[in-house]
Amino acid sequence: MTAHDRVPPGPVAVLANPTAGRGRHRGLLPGILERLAGAGRPVELLRARTPEEAEAACHAAVAGGAGALVAVGGDGTMHRALQAVAGTDVPFGPVPAGTGNDFAVDTGFPADPVAAVEVIADALAAGRARSVDLARLSRRGEADRWFGAVLAAGFDAIVNERANRMRWPRGPRRYDLAIVVELARLRPRRYRLVLDGVAQEVDAVLVAVGNTASYGGGMRICPDADPHDGLLDVVVGGRFDRRTLMRVKPQIYRGTPCHAPAGARLPGAVLFYLAAEGITSYADGERSLDLPVTVTAVPAALRLLR
Structure with a gap:
């Protein structure tokens, strides 16, 4: 085991989103904390009421000497936690407990949160962490952001932006209505x-x-993306009409988006600049930077407790 593989000393900070997955895993948190404590480290539950407070709490925990950060929630919760651990030696454990758990599953963790905690606790006990790539998102005049899964900068980002502006209806129906409008x-x-x-x-x-x-x-929009190859995977869907787009969506879930007319997978890139008028990008499902942006692949930017 190399020095880079080892987990640094310090408590395990835990960020938990009780509303993730519409609250269906809320009752698991006491057991998750107990299992992590069984790995031989003090466990500290971070307090936060908003996504912004969650991100600030993660930064404070890392700056304060946390030996590891564990996030319990969906991709949005992971995204907030990643901002604090990206590019550091503090390893990260994602416990998938949200509606979308793409980052955790695509980096090799079980989709079941209890099974994922077992993997993380075993890694903590063994002092084991493994590196994985991240992507860094930059725009002139703004602070850089990191993402672990996918940056959306087309139709899906536009739908998200509209849904976030709507006050009615609440819940998933708001997103469905935003799709119809867009x-x-x-x-x-x-x-x-x-x-x-x-x-x-x-x-x-x-x-x-x-x-x-x-x-x-x-939704396997970038089916060939590999978080260990040091590259970004870029997929562009061209001049789709409404009928084509609705037909393409099931293909994307199967991982075959480029079989659609005017769809293209561009060659893997380390550095990617993307510009368009009037689009706000969404990274890991979270509202991010307005275009234009530069996306950079950063090899081994994150250490995972696996």
Whole structure:
């Protein structure tokens, strides 16, 4: 075991989102904390009422000497925690307990939260951590962001943005209504793409940049993405009409988006620049930076408790 593989001393900080997965795993938290404590480390539950407070609490825990950070929730919870541990020696354990658990599953953790905690606790007890890539998102004048799964910068990002502006209805129906509204307004956008210095302009409806394969709870938009190869996987869906887009969606869940007309997987890239008018990107399902942005693959930027 190398020095980089070892888990540093310090307590295990735990971020838990009680509303993740519509609260269906809320009752598991006491058992999760007990199992982590059984790995021989003090366990500290972080307090936060909002996503912003959760991210700040993770940063404070890492700065305060936490030996590891564990997040219990969905991809949004993981995204907030990643901002604190990316590029550090503090290892991370994702416990999938949300509606979408793409990052945890695509990096090799069991989809069942109890089984995932067993993996994490065993790694803590053995002092074992394994490196995985992340992607860094940059925009001039703004702080960098990290993401572990997929950056959406097309139709799905536009739907998310509309849903977040809506006050009615509540719950999943709001997202469904946002899809209906945006399908009625569907049109290709002009994108400027630069992959490792090679520029092109395309008209597209879907644009996704993957560190891992999936987003949206198992939609394999970037099926060839590998979080260990040091590359970004870029998928562009061209001039789809509404009927084509609805037909393509099931193909994406099966991991075959490029079989659709005008769909393309661009060559893997280390550095990717993406520009379009009026689009806010969504990283790991969370509202992120307005375009234009630069996405950089950062090998071994995260240490996972596996």
